[in-house]
Amino acid sequence: MKLSNRSRYALHAMVFLAQQDQRGPQTLHTIADEGMPAQYLEQLLGQLRRGGLVTTVRGAQGGYAIAKAPKEITVADVLHITEGPLSLSACAKDADTCPMDGQCSTQSAFHYLTHKIYHLMHSITLDDIIRDGMPKE
Numbered sequence: 001m002k003l004s005n006r007s008r009y010a011l012h013a014m015v016f017l018a019q020q021d022q023r024g025p026q027t028l029h030t031i032a033d034e035g036m037p038a039q040y041l042e043q044l045l046g047q048l049r050r051g052g053l054v055t056t057v058r059g060a061q062g063g064y065a066i067a068k069a070p071k072e073i074t075v076a077d078v079l080h081i082t083e084g085p086l087s088l089s090a091c092a093k094d095a096d097t098c099p100m101d102g103q104c105s106t107q108s109a110f111h112y113l114t115h116k117i118y119h120l121m122h123s124i125t126l127d128d129i130i131r132d133g134m135p136k137e
Contacts, residue, residue, distance in 0.1 A: 003083070009036045010044050010082045011075065014053065018070035018126040025056075025063030044082070051081035070130060076121035086118050 016034050020026050028045070032038035045064050048054040055067045066073065079086070128134060 003079070006044065007079050007082045009041060010048060011078050012036065013041060013044060014048065014066065014073065014078050015126055015129050017054065017064060017066045018073070018130055021066055021070060024061065025065045027063040031064065048078070048081055051077075053077060053081065066126070069127075071125050071127035073126045074122050075124045075129075076118065079121060086114055086121070 012034060013031055013036065016031055017026060028038055028042055031045075032041050045054055049056060053067055053073055055065050057063060057065065076086075124134065
């Protein structure tokens with residue numbers, strides 16, 4: 001499983017905005033200087049704004065800022081907006097449409113894995129990432 005560049009860029013931008021939270025709104029070009037294509041980033045930030053994670057401020061001192069405290073935004077929040085609902089397989093996403101529902105021996109494994117990954121992503125906040133508060137294995 002591999003996340004798209006869209007999700008990687010979105011998470012990177014959100015972490016950057018969380019780090020700059022006390023400094024006020026950041027311009028598109030300031031965020032893009034972190035290694036992301038500006039035009040693509042603008043689309044992503046619009047998507048994150050519509051998802052309620054980013055706010056925009058107009059004017060000379062305007063730009064983009066996170067809409068909530070970094071400890072209130074999870075990795076799952078960001079990835080859900082950019083990728084949609086987490087699903088490792090079609091049967092984990094919607095068992096009712098799976099032609100092998102109830103007959104497939106791997107269905108419960110995919111449900112279990114999806115559930116565990118979902119909860120892990122919900123347990124990691126932007127604040128955890130900034131403070132390197134990730135669980136050590």
